[in-house]
Amino acid sequence: MSSFEFESGRILKDVNVEYSTMGFPKYDEDGNITNAIVFCPTLKGERSVLANLHNALTMDNISNDDEFAFIRDKKYFFIRIVSLGSPESCSPSTTDLKHNFPNYTFRDCVNFKKQFLKEKFNLDSVLAIVGEGVGGCEVFTWACEYPDYMEFILSMNNLAKLSGTSYIFFKSMESVLESNDKIYSDVYDPSLSKLVVAVNKMLFLNYLSRNMLSNLSRDELDALLDNFVEDGLFRDVHDLKYLCDCLLEYDVNDKLSNIKAKTILIAIEGQFLVNVEKEVLPLENAIDDVEVMVIQLDEGEFDNGESYSSVFKIFSFLNEYGVE
Template structure:
């Protein structure tokens, strides 16, 4: 489904008109005495994902499951900057698209919720990877907006090896003299593939990769590179820079929402000991679940393995 915002103002002051938002919903909306939806949960996908990423929680949407669709109303939005919603590719502005931040993504989704559904308060936010950045930033900037935040395989700042990975992707893209042309060339297609291949090692766990033969790894590497050609290089560059500048460490004490942090022991992007554990110690009223999954950073595809823990956390919001 699509909705159009009359205009959207970026943090840097730039404004775009007729701003397209791609979204989907599922579940059962419930209304308070003022006619407002009272059980809405916003799902936020990872970098350059789309609204359909919400399928990761569908296995737990049955009766009496953690995300029972009879109890909750889920809204999933394709984020600002991702193809499908307002982005360098969709607007065809390419490298003339306004630079955006995680706060811009938050404000984009918040404005959409208000204008499309008249929602000014959420029951919760579930965010995966970059979606966790969005949920946590929302909880800091608008402390009373959501009752709970559930960041998964995420962090409070892009630093260390993850920052260097982002810098490396940037270097690859900026090294192509065709980037500033604002149009797709053969050279940029090759550069796009190389930039995406830099990310290959940061999805599945080291254990999963080691258990493949070199022939299998080579085939997976080749397939990953070919599939990445569906991504627009300008969408990639803008999103990469947005994430590279993310750092909310000094503001974590402003969070009032209940927080459930979901991490994965084998996550090569955000190892729990460096990201989830210190974040849980810095956020008041937070809980931490560390999954054990060879899927690593992709572990949200196996949420069923922590269904009991998720169900226990969600019980606190059944009557909200």
Template structure:
């Protein structure tokens, strides 16, 4: 496949060496349902004088392979003929883009949130000399347990639609896509948030809104199935120890997707000299919106790279 579309946004000022290569780039990798705009999750720690200092770093957020507006089954209009891909392919997609668009062959750092953490960690494990630092936000070294079951459940909803036709459908599978997105709702926030911050009526409304989001954002069934298959196949337990970049692993105690005791803590023991930060957020998995809570720790981690 040639001439693949790539959606991205960039902030800051690039610094180049004598050979013209950009030397101060940081790539942000978004989560499962996100895109380049997911960079807003860390916007509170970006800007002049902030931990991610836009005067010293050049930050690039890329909508990854398989996500809407970059190369995906729907965007390329290939449907079920689109090649199957892995998390490793997502990484290579971004590496090729960085080389062609920005003349980048080495990154200052990679930051990945949730599924984006799969990419960042794979990047560090398979190409250990490619970056100086790596930050994993609410992520893991493999998809297993209830995360695996949830991805499979979403695909079962879509693939059991009478109109799915092995991915060769002729019109949007609206109802199935609504149900698939709605199935994710109970896990995004903490159990405490659902119990104490929301009434049942508010939960009804939120679930309805999440279902409609699949329509409003023009979800495509093959896009979802392909991305879920890439995620369920993700497992770098055998190579995660290859990571050489200075690594920061950030977890949230109330995260239902990646509880620290199952993911971040064991992963921190696999990655040599990594630093682990765990904080509280009633927002659960999406508590990276409150990343300002660990601003001092992030500043301390990043100070050597500025």
């Protein structure tokens, strides 16, 4: 995009936006796309149920699988947009602004994507917005701030504000990041790479269930941890710091009554940082048209890109729920 203005008033020029599409757009008589579904990715990369959904949709045998008939029949047009603050799009690292990058909120993240969708696809509304984890924060914010923009939302593994446990976790992460004064230097210091490793080890805890922590051996946990940290070495310490700050300010709990979209919330049973019974299920009383689905994440699903069991559960649920 030629420019983007943050809520703070700061403006960045020549803004990068990474995106990809899948499926085929359908148009009404006025030339507007009517079947767009926006996917808001999380930090997990391939260790994500919705990332597995994306992988499943691109499998070679998709044409022979009734679970994916909606893709075979060209029913939906998926648009995946990498978020503001992430290294593939406009971020502290890719702009080389580092610690001078504008502070951003999830409302900024939503406005960033709304502006892109308008400029690239002439979209003023979409059929649905889906997201997991950090991406789910965008979904909630989008539906609360712009309730007429979408007909349907799906948020997985996320709340309308940080849980108490998550808040303490990210406050601790903030302290770790700020413990190295070099983060505010204009010259990169090798010690910051060690800081990235330490923070990635903390983030790993976000992606485990209590069941996995109880059942996996230390050797298995070490292997998963090492793989996760290795995958995260590309992350820049400044990107992590700004995301942490954004998460600590996240709270749309008092705006949930604004949501007009049909809503599906998916929680992972036994998630370490979220209490499903006390923090997820009460959302059924806070949103008008909502269904809550609790799934058990398979132990192998965290590490195995070929595992789609939770993906199929989601498809089955959506079909039962009557998403047209």
